Amino acid sequence: MTYIEISENPLDVQTCINLVLTPETGGINVFVGSVRNMTNGKKVVRLEFEAYTSMALKEMKKIAASIEKKWPVINIVIHHRTGVLSVGDIPVIIAVSAAHRDAAFSACKFAIDELKEKVPIWKKEIFEDGEEWVSAHP
Amino acid sequence: MTYIEISENPLDVQTCINLVLTPETGGINVFVGSVRNMTNGKKVVRLEFEAYTSMALKEMKKIAASIEKKWPVINIVIHHRTGVLSVGDIPVIIAVSAAHRDAAFSACKFAIDELKEKVPIWKKEIFEDGEEWVSAHP
């Protein structure tokens, strides 16, 4: 099963574990993103995440479908938060369960790498003296 | 910081996240082990974990020290449970925080691989018709 969600509400890691854990599960790999306090030596005040939600959900489902073709996994969760986040807040949680741990690790790594490359979600970093859409300019 | 623990109490993933998450953290990778319902086609009733606790703690600390030499990580948690566990229970949680996710993934994978090879903890699988110390015999 695949559980995909984009929401303004805080993400919860235990919820994600509960969604992927089954009696057949031997291992779960989880990636938890976190808002860092610094970017290139500049102090981050907050982040603002925006999504093209309908397309982002489609792209996230494609990532899950690719995983299911590549590795013997059981369940996949991809939860992404949008809106205003502060340092230490969690913008993304990915959790993958599998009978054997190697598949869970590989699939979770693949999921976050793909998400960062393809899913139409954007973050703006707000510094003390300005703001910037991440990766927008060369 | 390194947080190592062996305990008979249930493990909690949120506790582990809270221990590793810092303002400098960009990503956390977590491995959650789980008791599977089947081994080689035989139904597992429960598992019993036993540790040579003082030595196991030492070996777990060595794993954390190796990680800190190999990757730029922030905090490391290795929690292992002992005693009687049922299907779906969690024998181990490893969590590693880092500024960048690749280090967190690599370190977490290394930790569970090393733990399974070196840390003196043993599990006995109890089936409906017998029991067996895992990996004891060829």
Add this chain to the structure above:
Amino acid sequence: MIVEVHAYGIVKDIFKKKSVQVEIQINSTSHLREVLESLYPDLKTLSVYRFAVNEEYVLNDMILKEGDEIAIIPPVSGG
């Protein structure tokens, strides 16, 4: 035809709104790109941007038709 182009992230700042309507002579994304870049030259300062039509990335050029949902996708930065 007249098409509506939805904006996200920095493109919303460049358009100064969530979407713009523009008239195109040729119904293709490559022509749309030219029209948009002449109206909003700041688009050319982006590292890269893609179009999405009906919530799918346009890989090369693509023919546009009435009712297509068109969006500009600047470099993504989720996660």
Add this chain to the structure above:
Amino acid sequence: MIVEVHAYGIVKDIFKKKSVQVEIQINSTSHLREVLESLYPDLKTLSVYRFAVNEEYVLNDMILKEGDEIAIIPPVSGG
């Protein structure tokens, strides 16, 4: 000398207790291995086992001295 050997996992089943005291003529782990295997031949059915002295794995042979904490480590299976 007489040494106490601590048992874990399947070795506790083989010894039928948590530790045994055995007398050794040569104060080395390789000799201790021989003595234990003659007393408890089932040790030879294990895939492998190592000694730990003072909570550290013994890599090759090792001299034993009074007061050492000695344990047999059958194949580990944590996680």
